[in-house]
Amino acid sequence: MRLYNTLTRRVEELRPREPGRVAMYVCGPTVQGAPHLGHARPALVPDVLRRYLQWRGWDVLHVRNVTDVDDKIIARAEAEGRHPAAVAEEYTRVYDEQMARLGVLPPHIAPRATGHIIEMIALITRLVELGSAYEVGGDVFFRVRSFPRYGRLSGRDVDELRAGERVEPDERKADPLDFALWKAAKPGEPSWPSPWGPGRPGWHVECSAMAAKYLGEGFDVHGGGQDLVFPHHENEIAQSEAATGRPFARHWLHNALLSMSGAKMSKSVGNIVALGEALDRWGPNVLRQLYLSAHYRSPLDLHPGRLAEASAAVGRWEAYVRAAEGLDARSDPSLRAGAVEAFTAAMDDDLGTPRAHAVLFELVTAGHEHLQAGREPQAAAARDTFLELAGVLGYAFGAASDGARVGPLVAELLRLREDARARRDFTTADSIRDRLSEAGVVVEDTPAGPRWHVG
């Protein structure tokens, strides 16, 4: 398995600390509101990596944190007259629920920042002892220039950073580059006791503390959105490595961002699409197809028509699964072997999901050809291989349970329609089909009789 490593700017072999066992930490949500389409990509990319590695027989330990204390959560709580923890709790649930709908496997551990204040205080204390951090009036800052490798991940030179250019720096900092590890409590804000007085943690320190707690030093993969490379991940490295003297994470995985018709997705532009609404409208497979149709390191631009394309693609897949339903599974092993080889080659090469999609399309085309030629074992093998590989990417093709309750009714109507067709009463036959279509039931005539599905 080869993966691009932001740290080295190269595609490198993924060599886990323990052979066959990958420890992965991914930056999760700040639970300040409902997730939007942009939040889905950094959840889906690690999900696909994890599913693929597991399919290849590796063990994966997946940790994704929840940032449940932060300025925006506090601001929202204040505006709504609620306790910040209530806001965080609500949106943690919303996030988990929507990730489940998207088909993202839940992480094995989902630590919350507020549950790890003690670990963070211990880390900060250590940094203060070592001289890497200093306290000023209840705040504690990390001394960036004390960490020689600062800037390595993001390719920045400390002397060229324009800290303070866009935002007035806190004048108590010894250096404008320094960042907060601990923030003294302000009235009305949540706070915890600490050696520096009541306060709350800075953002970056939670990931350092929680990754260390659950994955230890030098774990394998650390992931997140590209926008987190600087300063968040740079700061995580500085804090962690300054404290331990050891490498923090071996492989840094960053997904490119999403744009909407060429524009950044942001509240001020007003082009945010809520993940929940997109799921309602398109369903998990279509969204997943959309995200995986581009390589994870390429920017993904959404515009009208893009979702429709993904929907058409998934529709083609679903149509084959339906067409090959019920075929005996006496398989043609050569068919699976070839597809698996192409699929594996694509995925091993830095998670080449677009090429993996091509393998799926080719399986579907081959399957239809076999089906049309009456070669059922091969058609069944194409279906089974398709379902297996699509499953590795997280696609789910369940039975059409939606229609179960109306099945007998539809069957009766189709029987009436067949009678009409036998009489060449096409007006009645088409009327029945049209009415079913209006109700969401698609009818397709085949040599073996009519088939129907919801959709």
Place this chain on the structure above:
RNA sequence: GGCCGGGUAGCCAAGUGGUAAGGCAAGGGCCUGCAAAGCCCCUACGCGCGGGUUCGAUUCCCGCCCCGGCCUCCA
């Protein structure tokens, strides 16, 4: 200004030092009572622009242009 991505057909998107996967859309055909689904055919003399290296470059090198991101606790 610095750093990081990206610029391949109408749209999306792989890929390679030797002549461009796959999908969507469009067009033609087959099948069908008509559809739907499916199958077949068709679609980039060209891979942002200009140089260079080479027998040969879209793929390597140099310069430039355009788009996006980060440089502020944005996924």
